[in-house]
Amino acid sequence: MSPGARQQRADLLIGWGNGLRQDDGVGLAIAERVEGWSRPGLTVLAITQLTPELAAMVAEAKRVLFVDAALAPACPDPGWRLEQLDTPADGAKAAGAERLSHHASPGALLQLAGSLYGRTPPAWQLLLRAHSCEMGTGLSAATAALLPEALAAVGRWCGDA
Amino acid sequence: MTRTILIDPVTRIEGHAKISIHLDASGAVSTAHFHVGEFRGFEAFCVGRPFSEMAAITARICGICPVSHLLAAAKTGDQLLAVSIPPAAERLRRLMNLAQIIQSHALSFFHLSSPDFLLGWDSDPAQRNVFGLIAADPELARGGIRLRQFGQAVIERLGGRKIHPAWAVPGGVRSSMQPDDRDWIRSRLSEAVATTQGALELFKRLLDGPLAAEAGDFGDFPSLFLALVGPDDRWEHYGGQLRLIDSTGAPVGRDLPSDGLSPEQLDNLLAEAVEPWTYLKFPYHKPLGPEAGSYRVGPLARLNVCERIGHERADRELLELRQRGGRVVTSSFHYHLARLIEILAALEAIEALLDDPALSDTHVRAHAGVNAREAVGVSEAPRGTLFHHYRVDSGGLIEAVNLIIATGQNNRAMNRTITQIARQHIQAGPAEAGPGDQLPEIAEGLLNRVEAGIRCFDPCLSCSTHAAGQMPLHVQLIGPEGEVLRERWRD
Numbered sequence: 001m002s003p004g005a006r007q008q009r010a011d012l013l014i015g016w017g018n019g020l021r022q023d024d025g026v027g028l029a030i031a032e033r034v035e036g037w038s039r040p041g042l043t044v045l046a047i048t049q050l051t052p053e054l055a056a057m058v059a060e061a062k063r064v065l066f067v068d069a070a071l072a073p074a075c076p077d078p079g080w081r082l083e084q085l086d087t088p089a090d091g092a093k094a095a096g097a098e099r100l101s102h103h104a105s106p107g108a109l110l111q112l113a114g115s116l117y118g119r120t121p122p123a124w125q126l127l128l129r130a131h132s133c134e135m136g137t138g139l140s141a142a143t144a145a146l147l148p149e150a151l152a153a154v155g156r157w158c159g160d161a
Numbered sequence: 162m163t164r165t166i167l168i169d170p171v172t173r174i175e176g177h178a179k180i181s182i183h184l185d186a187s188g189a190v191s192t193a194h195f196h197v198g199e200f201r202g203f204e205a206f207c208v209g210r211p212f213s214e215m216a217a218i219t220a221r222i223c224g225i226c227p228v229s230h231l232l233a234a235a236k237t238g239d240q241l242l243a244v245s246i247p248p249a250a251e252r253l254r255r256l257m258n259l260a261q262i263i264q265s266h267a268l269s270f271f272h273l274s275s276p277d278f279l280l281g282w283d284s285d286p287a288q289r290n291v292f293g294l295i296a297a298d299p300e301l302a303r304g305g306i307r308l309r310q311f312g313q314a315v316i317e318r319l320g321g322r323k324i325h326p327a328w329a330v331p332g333g334v335r336s337s338m339q340p341d342d343r344d345w346i347r348s349r350l351s352e353a354v355a356t357t358q359g360a361l362e363l364f365k366r367l368l369d370g371p372l373a374a375e376a377g378d379f380g381d382f383p384s385l386f387l388a389l390v391g392p393d394d395r396w397e398h399y400g401g402q403l404r405l406i407d408s409t410g411a412p413v414g415r416d417l418p419s420d421g422l423s424p425e426q427l428d429n430l431l432a433e434a435v436e437p438w439t440y441l442k443f444p445y446h447k448p449l450g451p452e453a454g455s456y457r458v459g460p461l462a463r464l465n466v467c468e469r470i471g472h473e474r475a476d477r478e479l480l481e482l483r484q485r486g487g488r489v490v491t492s493s494f495h496y497h498l499a500r501l502i503e504i505l506a507a508l509e510a511i512e513a514l515l516d517d518p519a520l521s522d523t524h525v526r527a528h529a530g531v532n533a534r535e536a537v538g539v540s541e542a543p544r545g546t547l548f549h550h551y552r553v554d555s556g557g558l559i560e561a562v563n564l565i566i567a568t569g570q571n572n573r574a575m576n577r578t579i580t581q582i583a584r585q586h587i588q589a590g591p592a593e594a595g596p597g598d599q600l601p602e603i604a605e606g607l608l609n610r611v612e613a614g615i616r617c618f619d620p621c622l623s624c625s626t627h628a629a630g631q632m633p634l635h636v637q638l639i640g641p642e643g644e645v646l647r648e649r650w651r652d
Contacts (some may be wrong), residue, residue, distance in 0.1 A: 017606065018224075020203070020206070020221050020222065048223075049224035050225065051268070051313075052268065053274055087289055111292060112291070112295075115295045116295060116299070116303055116306060128498055135203070135206045
C-alpha cells in the first residue's frame, strides 16, 4: 500500500451480538447509534458474529474498536469498560487459546490480520454489562442506562484519533 | 454398570454443546450422546408478529446462515400470498443462496476442519486451528478467506447488508441487480473456481492417504437421505421436488413439491422425537418411525439424492465421489468432500445465472394480500433442508410457527457418528476400575476424532448467546454412581 493510501486509513468500530437476545445485542445498539453520527474517518459495522473474513478489513483499519456485551464478572461497576487490547503474539503456538468457531474473538481477528495480511492495528474493546439475555429485541433498562456513558467514551475514543 | 466420558463443550462448532460417551460393564462404548443444552424458543417469540416481518426476524436468528432463514421465510410468505414470484426474483434468490452455500462451506472446510486434516489428529491442540493452518499452508488459508469473502460480497451486493439482508420478501425481492454487481461477480469467479479446485485436489490426495481410515469409520452407516432435487433429477438448492431415498438409492415415498408443500404433506412426512438429555429434537420420516426413519440432510444428502449436478466440472467431481463411496455415499466423513463439490457447483451455477438475461429484469416483486392461512416454505440451507411452517390470522399475524432446521434433522446421524467413532477409537478399561489405577487415558487424538465426527455435519447452534464467551474443553469420566473418575480440561 502506498504512503498516501496509508494516510487515508479509517478507524473501524465493530459492534456485535445477537439482537434477538436482549442485552447480548448491546454492541449492535452502540454501533447503530454511532453510525448515526456519520463521523468522517470512521467505518461502523453492526454484525451478529465476528467471522474470519473480517480480518482483511481489520488489517486495513487505522484503529479498531470492538464493542460487545459481557457478563458481570468481566464487567464490574460501573458496568462498562473501555480498554486497549494487547497486540497478540504472532504464530500458531501463541494463538492456541483462540479457538475459532463459526465466530471469532477480537484477539483471533487481530491475530488473523497479522498472520494473513501482515498488519495488526492498535485495537480497543468496549464491554458493556449484559443484565438479561432472554429472548427479546430490546435492551434491559439496566443495560440501556449504560449507553450514554459508553457512547460518550466512544466519542472520546474517536476524538483521540 | 456404566461409566460416562463427557466432552464439554465441543469446540469449533456453533453454540455450546457437549459429548458424553457411555461405557458398558466390559468397558466398551455402548453409546454416545451429543447434548445441546440451549433452548431455542424462537418459534414462540415470533407469535403475534406480521408474517411479512418473518424474513427479517428469522434471518437474525443466526449470523451464519441468515440467508437460509431469509429465503425459507420469504418462500413461506409467497405461499401465504398465493403468488408466483417474478422470474427475476427467483433467479436473484437463487444467486443469493448459492453465495450463501459458498461462504458457509468455505468457513466449514477451510477454517474449522482443515486443521484436523492437514495438521493431524494427534497434533498439539494449541496449533490445530486456523493459525496452525496458516503456518502450515498459508495459501490454502488465504484462499479460504478469499472464497468466503466472495460469497459474503455477493450477498452484500444483492442484499445491501452483509449478515442479515432483509432483502427477500414475500412475493419476491426488494431490489434488482445492478450491472456493475454482475460484472464484479463475474470478475471474481475464475479465482474462486481455482481455489476450490486446488482444495479439492489437496483433499482427495489426503483421502487417498492419511485420511483413508477416517473416510471409512466416521459415521458410515445406512440411513435415509432427504434433499431437494431439480428437473431431470439435477442438483437443487432452492426449489424443485423434495425427495427421500434410502441408502440403496431407492425412493422412499413419492416426491413432494417444495413450492406448495401443504402442512398436511409435511405432517405426514416428518415427525419429531425428543430425548431427555438434549433440547435438540430428532426429526424422522414418520411412516418408518424414529430409528428406521432417521435421515441425513445437507451437502452429502443433496449429492446422493440427485443424479447429476448439471455443471461440467462439478459433475466430474460427483462422479469421482461416487467412485469412492458408491452411488449413495454413506460415510459421513464425505460431507467434507461434498462441501467442496457443492462450492464448485455453486460457482458454476452462478456463472450460468449471470448469463441469463432474465436476471436483469427489474420486475422483482409480486404484491397480494393474505390468501392462505397456513403455509410451508422449503429451501436448502448449507447444512441441509430447512422448513418454515407458519399459521396466520386473517390480518396476517403469526399464530404458530415451526422451524425444522438442518442441524436438528442430522441429530440422530450425529449421535450415530460419534458412537461409531468412539467404539472404534476409545479403548476403555474395565468398568470396575477405580480412580487413579486402571482407568483409561483419553488421548487428545481420540477426543478430537469424536469432535471431528460432529464437525462433519457442521452443526450450527448459534442461537445461543455469546456473552459468556468460549469455554475450554471439559472432559469427565463418570462412574456408575455419578462420581467423577477422571477429569480433564483442554484450554
